[in-house]
Amino acid sequence: MTTGSVPKRFSIPIGPQHPALKEPGHFDFSVDGEVVTGATVRLGYAHRGIEKAAENQNWVQNLYLLERICGICSHIHATAYCLGVEKLADVEAPPRAQAIRVLIAELERVHSHLLWLGVTAHEAGFDTLFMYSWRDRETVMDILESLTGNRVNYSANMLGGVKFDVTDDNRKAIERGVNFLETRTRHYLNVVTTDQVFVQRTRGVGVITREQAEQLGVIGPTARASGVLRDVRVEAPYAAYRDIPVQPVIETAGDLEARFVVRLKELFESYRLIRVILEQMPPGDLNVRMPRRPKAGEAISRVEAPRGELFYFIKSNGADNPERVKVRTPTLCNMASVLVTAVGQQLADVPMILAGIDPCFSCNDRAVTISKAGDATSAVWSWQQLRQYSQAYYRRRL
Amino acid sequence: MNAPTGLGALVSLLIFPGGLFVLANGLVFEWIDRKLIARLQNRIGPRWYQPLADIIKLLAKEEVVPERADPRLFFALPIVALAGVLTAALYLPIAGRFVFSFPGDLIVTVYMLSLLTLCTGLAGANTRNRFALVGATRTLTQLFSYEVPFFLAMLGPAAVAGSWQIADIMAHNSQQWLLFIQPIGFVVALIGLMGKLEMRPFDAPEAETEIVAGALTEYSGRGLALFYLGRNVELIGGLTLVATFYLGGIHNVLDYFLKTGALLIVLASLQTLMTRLRIDQTVGLWWRVGALLALAQWLVLIVIGEVAL
Numbered sequence: 200m201t202t203g204s205v206p207k208r209f210s211i212p213i214g215p216q217h218p219a220l221k222e223p224g225h226f227d228f229s230v231d232g233e234v235v236t237g238a239t240v241r242l243g244y245a246h247r248g249i250e251k252a253a254e255n256q257n258w259v260q261n262l263y264l265l266e267r268i269c270g271i272c273s274h275i276h277a278t279a280y281c282l283g284v285e286k287l288a289d290v291e292a293p294p295r296a297q298a299i300r301v302l303i304a305e306l307e308r309v310h311s312h313l314l315w316l317g318v319t320a321h322e323a324g325f326d327t328l329f330m331y332s333w334r335d336r337e338t339v340m341d342i343l344e345s346l347t348g349n350r351v352n353y354s355a356n357m358l359g360g361v362k363f364d365v366t367d368d369n370r371k372a373i374e375r376g377v378n379f380l381e382t383r384t385r386h387y388l389n390v391v392t393t394d395q396v397f398v399q400r401t402r403g404v405g406v407i408t409r410e411q412a413e414q415l416g417v418i419g420p421t422a423r424a425s426g427v428l429r430d431v432r433v434e435a436p437y438a439a440y441r442d443i444p445v446q447p448v449i450e451t452a453g454d455l456e457a458r459f460v461v462r463l464k465e466l467f468e469s470y471r472l473i474r475v476i477l478e479q480m481p482p483g484d485l486n487v488r489m490p491r492r493p494k495a496g497e498a499i500s501r502v503e504a505p506r507g508e509l510f511y512f513i514k515s516n517g518a519d520n521p522e523r524v525k526v527r528t529p530t531l532c533n534m535a536s537v538l539v540t541a542v543g544q545q546l547a548d549v550p551m552i553l554a555g556i557d558p559c560f561s562c563n564d565r566a567v568t569i570s571k572a573g574d575a576t577s578a579v580w581s582w583q584q585l586r587q588y589s590q591a592y593y594r595r596r597l
Numbered sequence: 598m599n600a601p602t603g604l605g606a607l608v609s610l611l612i613f614p615g616g617l618f619v620l621a622n623g624l625v626f627e628w629i630d631r632k633l634i635a636r637l638q639n640r641i642g643p644r645w646y647q648p649l650a651d652i653i654k655l656l657a658k659e660e661v662v663p664e665r666a667d668p669r670l671f672f673a674l675p676i677v678a679l680a681g682v683l684t685a686a687l688y689l690p691i692a693g694r695f696v697f698s699f700p701g702d703l704i705v706t707v708y709m710l711s712l713l714t715l716c717t718g719l720a721g722a723n724t725r726n727r728f729a730l731v732g733a734t735r736t737l738t739q740l741f742s743y744e745v746p747f748f749l750a751m752l753g754p755a756a757v758a759g760s761w762q763i764a765d766i767m768a769h770n771s772q773q774w775l776l777f778i779q780p781i782g783f784v785v786a787l788i789g790l791m792g793k794l795e796m797r798p799f800d801a802p803e804a805e806t807e808i809v810a811g812a813l814t815e816y817s818g819r820g821l822a823l824f825y826l827g828r829n830v831e832l833i834g835g836l837t838l839v840a841t842f843y844l845g846g847i848h849n850v851l852d853y854f855l856k857t858g859a860l861l862i863v864l865a866s867l868q869t870l871m872t873r874l875r876i877d878q879t880v881g882l883w884w885r886v887g888a889l890l891a892l893a894q895w896l897v898l899i900v901i902g903e904v905a906l
Contacts, residue, residue: 209727211728211731211808212727217809218805218809219805219806219807230731233731233875320872321806323873324800324804324806324872324873325872325873326638326797326869327637327638327869327870330638330640331638331639334639394872396798396871396874397872399872399874399878400873400874400875545875545877546731546808547804547807547873547875549807550807
């Protein structure tokens, strides 16, 4: 995808390997002096074939595979998959399991937003905020580890419920951690809105107007920073969100500062939700029995990942394996907004604008077909064609 | 103050206080800077020999000359840069001792201290790397923004002393600390030094998240090591210059370490507090605020001078 003027004067390539990117992706910014005049993105460097692999594994094995799509929001992928498969099988997880799912999802949101705060501050060259926010993030990582035994891929879900309970010890540890994080978050909110030097880099930079946000289909915190209410937890509540309503955080400025404020204020909402869940944890079983093969049919499952709406389409033909699992991660929806907002901005602001949508390239990457502009021939190659191409390519190189 | 001759001259030039001492001192100060920033950022930071280990590693590495770069310029620039700042150090009271001194050495010293930045900019333009080109443009743009206010801040004490010779100026203000008499000049000089050294918030020329390593992106091995050494010597030179002019001069080794060390701590703390400024913001800051402040200091000096006369 390309925006802005096509004839390039001087282009700055960012990626596939670049210090600003923690994952491979390729951006090409044409610049006039320091001002960006055009932007191109090419994704697909970290395609891992997970969707195809999901078709070759059984329903339970897929839980572990899909949880590994994202290293940051792993739990929400498993939740989306479980909710979809449970819908197919006409099974509903018990209320306690639903509450625990939401509890972990909110803890995960805290960890993801704190991580984002650090990364984006680092893109702006504010390493002190980076180091401090990542130090405090350890608190929530420790909580997750004490709950589930893992810091990243928690493996909390199972088809039909969750695997473990929240004990009184856990409850106390969570309350302590959340209290600490709440004071720290208040401090960070104060820093990002009042630190004069930092505000110079964020206020009025990378503005996505409400109209643009709606037109480009921006989702998640990025949309909410532009005054568009897109939050699956509010629009189509799932799991325990049906009983515990979420108060969405909306900012209208649409600039980078608003994206900081939205995410930090969402942390307070997450702390509130965590406390409410711990208070109103329904008693009962942790899981129900699931049939080994769900009935044939299709299911759509939407959940709110920390970055925005996560979409799963699951198709079953009644066999041991799913026939198709399609995943759309929020990064794909937000990517277009980067290219549109980068044009006309200073080159120095581009890393922050890119980080502002909280991109996750390898979650987002699917097989891509590349067609050159004006070339209408099929871009899907056979194995034989691919072999010939690679041999010719290396012969040229030698 | 007589210039040394014979063996004494060689020792002063190569070992103490010039040459080796300055280089070693630079490495130590780099470590203090890095360690302090790390501790203030809640990190552990490097071990004491890390800067030296970096230099040794770089010196041992193969140096890759990029295609299309002029190899002579590529090799010469780091050497000129390091030679420039080392020469500047000879005219400064490093460890309380001047090696050379002559009327007008202030101008030479300030010019020599700028040579490193100039060489960095040229090196970036020479390597023809896109990141290096943007970095070089930023380096030189920044040079033109902080240099004038920094120079004005250096000339304030010179005007009071009525001399262009560093030793004279130091002798003139050794009784009182100009920090309290010309506070604006001191602030401009210190912040100007941060701009010179491309310290945060003025590190846009080497902003790693945008342009990798800026002008030095294509440098590896010996050239990079020499540039690093040059930057360390410039740190020493700049700190000494500011301490000489604004902190009542440097009279012995203890005095030297106390005053430059104190300034270094201030610089390290300032760096942790700041976000990187965009290059347009840097230029705006210097010309709208820095230059005006330096001029205001001058105005005060002139008015006081008139009244006193």
